[in-house]
Amino acid sequence: MNAERAEILSKVPALTLGFWVIKILATTLGETGGDALSMTYDFGYLASSAIFVVPLILLVIAQIRAQRFHPFLYWATIIASTTAGTTMADFATRSIGIGYPGGSLLLFGAVLACLLAWHRTLGTVDVNSVASPPAEGFYWLTITFSQTLGTALGDWVADSGPGYLGGAVIFGAALTVIAALYFRSRVSHVALFWSAFILTRPLGATVGDFLDKPIAKGGLDFSRPLASLVLAAAIVALVVLLPQRPGEHPASKA
Known part of the structure; x- marks a missing residue:
């Protein structure tokens, strides 16, 4: 690969099966990790959000300056966004009191607004084009809102009747449909990517809640800190063992 082509490589991972496996584990870790700080250690939602937002901002700056x-910087930033998203969503839906439907609709609007502003500014929301500071800024802002949306949406579905395990099945089924459309239809791959990216978050949220919520509430009552450590170790192992390469910028295909 020559130097000119290397300059336009995306700074986010190629969309492989390994990417999606790690993403789901990271979103599950975000749920257990966020709940561990806010509930197990009783920091509360607002203080926990403030604590998680600081490393998120620092990691996004490091990611943009890289x-x-x-790989490790990227996934650390994803984990920071999903833990911050967990506590921010819980603060909005529980402490402020707008509820799961209100929080989900508000955050879904924020995600759409980010994508629209991104597209109008740069002409595309294709993640493989994330190779410049403006694109990265839009990318990480969109991701943070989507991670926050996922927590509210996962809680909304789970508390509406299906429970945590049922919610996980629903979101897993929706992701299966998206995967089928990706491989067997002409639906925009960019639109399908963002749909899948958003839906992996409530999947992780419901799985995380299923692991750590009390048995009386439909969970398995696992230790949140222990579950978080196990998930973190699994992510580190997969990042090391699975091939990690950047996505190919569309301009490099010309």
């Missing part, structure tokens, strides 16, 4: 794709 000259190339760094």
Whole structure:
């Protein structure tokens, strides 16, 4: 690969099966990790959000300043966004009191607004084009809102009747449909990516809640800190063992 082509490589991972496996584990970790700080250690939703937002901002800055794709930096930023998203969503839906439907609709609007502003500014929301500071800024803002949306949406569905395990089945089924459309239809792959990316978050949220919520509430009552450590170790192992390469910028295909 020559230097000119290397300059336009995306700074986010290629969309492989390994990417989606790690993403789901990261969103599950975000749920157990966020709940561990806010509930198990009783920091509360607002203080926990403030604590998680600081490393998120620092990691996003580091990601934008990096000259190339760094797997551990990328996944650390994803985990920071999903833990912050967990506590921010819980603060909005429970402490402020707008409820799961209100929080989900508000955050869904925020995600759509980010995508619209991104598209109008740069002409595309294709993640493979994330190779410049403006694109990265829109990318991480959209991701943070989507991670926050996922928590509210997962809680809304689970508390509406299906429970945590039932909610996980529903979101898993929806992702299966998206995967089928990706491989067997002409539906925009960019639209399908963002649909899948958003839906992996409530899947992780419901799985995380199923693991750590009390048995009386439909969970398995696992230790949140222990579950978080196990999930973190699994993510580190997969990042090391699975091939990690940047996505190919559309301009490099010309």
